[in-house]
Amino acid sequence: MTLAPTATPAKPKRRRRRRNLTLTIGIVITVAFIAMAMASFFYLPHNPNLPRIPDRLLPAGSPGYLLGTDALGRDIFSQLMVGARTSLMVGAGGALISLVIGTIAGLSAAAFGRMADETISRGADIMLSIPGMVTALVLAATIGSGALTTILALSAFFTPSFTRVIRSAALSVMQEDFITAARLYDRPTWFILLRHVLPNVAGVMIVQFTLYFAAGILTEAGLSYLGVGVTRPSISWGMMLNEAQQQVGISSPLAMWPGLAIVIVVLGLNLLGDGLRDVLDPKLARRA
Amino acid sequence: MPVYIARKLAFFLLAVLAASIAIFLLIRGAGGNVAAVILGKDATAEAINALAQQYGLDRPLFVQYFDWIGNLLQGDLGRSFRTNEPVTDLVVSRLSISIPLCVSGLILGLVIAIPAGTYSALNSDKPLGAVIALLSQVGIAVPVFWAGILLSLLFGVRLGWLPTGGWTNWDVSFWGAVRSLVLPVISLGLILGASLTRYVRSAVLDVMNQDYVRTARATGMTRMQALLQVGLRNAALPIATVVGLQIAELIGGTVIIETVFSLPGLSRMILANVAAREVIVVQSTVMLIIIFVMFINLIVDLLYGVLDPRVRLAR
Numbered sequence: 047m048t049l050a051p052t053a054t055p056a057k058p059k060r061r062r063r064r065r066n067l068t069l070t071i072g073i074v075i076t077v078a079f080i081a082m083a084m085a086s087f088f089y090l091p092h093n094p095n096l097p098r099i100p101d102r103l104l105p106a107g108s109p110g111y112l113l114g115t116d117a118l119g120r121d122i123f124s125q126l127m128v129g130a131r132t133s134l135m136v137g138a139g140g141a142l143i144s145l146v147i148g149t150i151a152g153l154s155a156a157a158f159g160r161m162a163d164e165t166i167s168r169g170a171d172i173m174l175s176i177p178g179m180v181t182a183l184v185l186a187a188t189i190g191s192g193a194l195t196t197i198l199a200l201s202a203f204f205t206p207s208f209t210r211v212i213r214s215a216a217l218s219v220m221q222e223d224f225i226t227a228a229r230l231y232d233r234p235t236w237f238i239l240l241r242h243v244l245p246n247v248a249g250v251m252i253v254q255f256t257l258y259f260a261a262g263i264l265t266e267a268g269l270s271y272l273g274v275g276v277t278r279p280s281i282s283w284g285m286m287l288n289e290a291q292q293q294v295g296i297s298s299p300l301a302m303w304p305g306l307a308i309v310i311v312v313l314g315l316n317l318l319g320d321g322l323r324d325v326l327d328p329k330l331a332r333r334a
Numbered sequence: 335m336p337v338y339i340a341r342k343l344a345f346f347l348l349a350v351l352a353a354s355i356a357i358f359l360l361i362r363g364a365g366g367n368v369a370a371v372i373l374g375k376d377a378t379a380e381a382i383n384a385l386a387q388q389y390g391l392d393r394p395l396f397v398q399y400f401d402w403i404g405n406l407l408q409g410d411l412g413r414s415f416r417t418n419e420p421v422t423d424l425v426v427s428r429l430s431i432s433i434p435l436c437v438s439g440l441i442l443g444l445v446i447a448i449p450a451g452t453y454s455a456l457n458s459d460k461p462l463g464a465v466i467a468l469l470s471q472v473g474i475a476v477p478v479f480w481a482g483i484l485l486s487l488l489f490g491v492r493l494g495w496l497p498t499g500g501w502t503n504w505d506v507s508f509w510g511a512v513r514s515l516v517l518p519v520i521s522l523g524l525i526l527g528a529s530l531t532r533y534v535r536s537a538v539l540d541v542m543n544q545d546y547v548r549t550a551r552a553t554g555m556t557r558m559q560a561l562l563q564v565g566l567r568n569a570a571l572p573i574a575t576v577v578g579l580q581i582a583e584l585i586g587g588t589v590i591i592e593t594v595f596s597l598p599g600l601s602r603m604i605l606a607n608v609a610a611r612e613v614i615v616v617q618s619t620v621m622l623i624i625i626f627v628m629f630i631n632l633i634v635d636l637l638y639g640v641l642d643p644r645v646r647l648a649r
Contacts, residue, residue, distance in 0.1 A: 168345065168348075168349075169352075171345075171349070172348075172349045172352050172353060174579060174582070175349065175353075175579075175582060175624070175627050175628045175631050176353055176356075176582065176624050176627070177582040177583070177585040177586050177623060177624070177627060178582065178583075178586055179585065179586030179587075179589050179590070180585065180586070180589070180604070180620050180623055180624075183589070183604060183605065183608050183616075183620075184357070184360055184361060184608070184616065184620055185360070186608065188360065188361055260475070264475075264477055265586075267477050267479075268477060268478070268479060268586070268590050271477075271479050271590065271593070272589070272590060272593055272605065274605075274608070284477070284479075287479065287480065287483065291483060291594075301480075301483050301484075301487070305476075305477070305480035305483070305484070308475070308476075308477055308480065309472070309475045309476050309477075309480070310475075312474075312475035313471065313472060313474075313475035316471065316474060316475060317471070
């Protein structure tokens, strides 16, 4: 019985420490990833697309080649650096477009009455039940593959989730007294949305962006692996895995590096998203 | 209940209609002159016109749409431009691979996620609970094709227990077919299981914090008893929704995993036809998949109504 009072306060402290750890790891990985992508614009150890047949299939740690070379003698580390650039651009691009459209649609659904809400919400439901990978394939078939197509496909795929999440966050903000007060002051709806609702759903928006940034990187890797995403001279981690499997068979250590890169970056972004959610949305944090 | 069913059914039909228009416009609107694309750069104008006429591609788009959707409703999915094979035949021959793959992957995912998620929700303070949460967090970050590559590296190349890829048909050797499906199913199931574990965990955590569980605990039930007798039925609802939504993801995963293991399934067929610009084949097959996913979601919605009277009585 005497133990209980001391045990109780210890618990939240430990949880807070774990939360900070999650956020810290997430921030470190994400910053390293963005730094790697940015650095690739200024410095690359080798030209990632230039074959050097005498140097083919060197193991990691060979002089001049940090992670070795692929079947055509191209430097793996340089390819990973350029691949980070693609992941960053496509993942962030897809999530950003979805964020913008999803915010407009979500806020409109929450603020402009039953008809608008029903139309937007049911539209989002319909879009959610169309498999994203299949949509992306169709887009690649019709407008051709490439980074831009992939961003478009991701936006079509992610926007309904953004719409739903932002709609429900906005709906609960709309119940607050300060919204009623603003209405009494006869503020126009768009003003209330921008001045009062938007800042209060910003936390949800940031978390959603981070998590779908990660999902975008995974989807892009998948599409490029299938050969309908990014193609050379652009480089993608998914494309590298595809080439590794085709050129030298899967027993090659070449299949390790791009896969590890994807896992680490996606994990980092997910941890960042979870950590941010705990900080920005105390209601959810209490539950988990 | 009849009103609830009717409303869900009406929404299902509306959704199928909207999706069919979207897919049709996406493929036809963005695809340019279909006949010219199929015949390639060197085709003469006469040849292009002849092909367009043969397949009715020169008619107004909305006529073509109603033609396509009308035939689809009668079970006629159209024919391939190049081989003139009916799309129905193309699809049916692939289903004996894709359906077992998809369904077993889903079952494996659930078999992993329900116990693992429940355990880690009830024991979040114990080491194993934390390990499960960590594994699921990592599993979500693993691309399904990389999981496939690693598994085939370990069990196919190193240990030599299972084929690294390729397909033995059911009628050639039943066990051969099963053996070629084992690694793809495990890859799909593990990755799906990782993300489902998270949802199960948070659904169970949510339910355990509810008043009715506290009341049940106050009557002397253990946490496990309270969960089984009161909580599970309530936790089943959000889990069912997530499973319904994951079907769309699962199909995406199937597309990729069929490529990793060179399985000649439905999604490989779509991929090949995308490359060959076989618009009718792609359009009809994609539509079939969408109808299938929407149908699953309809079933989930109806189950919802059966499981929870609050849902069907609302509004």
